[in-house]
Amino acid sequence: MTFRSCKSLSPVFHFIYDTHRIKHNTPTFYHFFETQSIANNSNFTEKQAFTISYLTKSCRLSLEFAISTSKKINTKSTEKPDSVLELLRLCAFTEKHIPRLISTYPNFILVDPERTLRPKIEYFESLTVFNVEKVMVPNIYYTLRAHSVPESHIGKIIILKPCALMLSVDVFKEVADAVKEMGFDPKTRSYLLVVSSMLAISKLNWEKKKEAYMSFGWSESDFNSAFKLELLCIISSKKKIRKVMDFFVNKAGLESRIIPRCSVLQVLMSKGLIGKDVDVVSVLNCNKKVFETRFLTKYKEVTPEVIKAYKGEVGFQGFNTGLYDNVESKMRVNGRYAGNSRELTIWCI
Known part of the structure; x- marks a missing residue:
């Protein structure tokens, strides 16, 4: 399958990136050199050392972020992560975007690129800049953020349930308000799960x-x-x-x-x-x-x-x-x- 144009995806991905960016330092030569000694460091298991090395060299995470991220994920093989990175680069993600994405959502590197990631990207590809600016942005900025939904939770619904954010602004707000009135705290993980469940019915x-x-x-x-x-x-x-x-x-x-x-x-x-x-x-x-x-x-x-x-x-x-x-x-x-x-x-x- 060939994507129509990386440029058609860029506005959406840049919106996600700009909305959920975190402070991150791109690894330097010193960081790469330092990772060479990780395998010999008794503080790390063999799997963790392998993961840290991959995160710094292939995903270009800083050593600090690679070490903290390795505590959340472990990879025995580079086959699936390599496929994920290849697909991201094909879809206009740059060496600046990728480390920030992986640092924020570590498990992203382990998803099935064909069964999970590609369908999501295809969905985003189908969106026009108009839909993003006129529908998704208001649903995030004027509804979710107005209810104090944490940025990390917003990021997850963008990745996992993007279609929920593309519904009518009035409908989305009505459901979000109703869920809050039912007693669900917008700051909890269950809030957006309920919102997306109600929007699906x-x-x-x-x-x-x-x-x-x-x-x-x-x-x-x-x-x-x-x-x-x-x-x-x-x-x-x-x-x-x-x-x-x-x-x-x-x-x-x-x-x-x-x-x-x-x-x-x-x-x-x-x-x-x-x-x-x-x-x-x-x-x-x-x-x-x-x-x-x-x-x-x-x-x-x-x-x-x-x-x-x-x-x-x-x-x-x-x-x-x-x-x-x-x-x-x-x-x-x-x-x-x-x-x-x-x-x-x-x-x-």
Whole structure:
């Protein structure tokens, strides 16, 4: 594939470069000479020494930046990085642009040049200078920066989700404002993820999916809390949402089986009788006899409260830290007992 013209890409790349530049000193002959001793330096592993040498010689990073960057990435081969650099140079990146790009986004040098980088560049190539100046720039300067979104986060959405920034200025601002009103902090990584997720769905589809959740008794507050808990829940089709919700609410026994068991675990954890590394999925899936033997019969004499919890007489208030991470950020449960059916269900959708 041959790009139509490097000049057509330059305005976009220069905009990104100028917007996200960092202070960087181009390596001198002294730096290159100094890297020769890195391989013999006991402070660096063989892989790190190789990476530092590549970053200074091929990417022209200063020794200081190469050392700090080598702590974030490791490369065993130059094949993929060489292909990335070749593609960047083909697309009008100069020896001044490349080190600053790699210093800011170290993993960039390890992306697949054909499957990941080339499609992004082709997209940028399709943009006109007019679109960049009249759409992308206002969305960044007058919306994201107005909300105090960190420069590093803006840089990532430019690289990973550039199409989101090319939507109508009014639409982009409306969604960005709405996400902020939902309680997402613009300074966090999740903010732009939510913005891009909402921009990928039409307002009509958004409302239909929200209605699907609310048809099972959720309030709008429940829906917003669930969305904060698992951002991708809104990506699933309306059909899948209804199917999973129906399974948990009507077939799996959310109120009669899952919440009582979680209440028992909550009591035992609070007493220090079981660790927070318990396999929750396994506990929820085991049969009644196994669960009762393992968690009721064994502990009822020590803490009779487990029986009350199992009968639903002890409200489930949510697990504390530790357990959530153990199930890959899929089952965090906080807040009121009435809201826990929402939180225990959403991770499966």
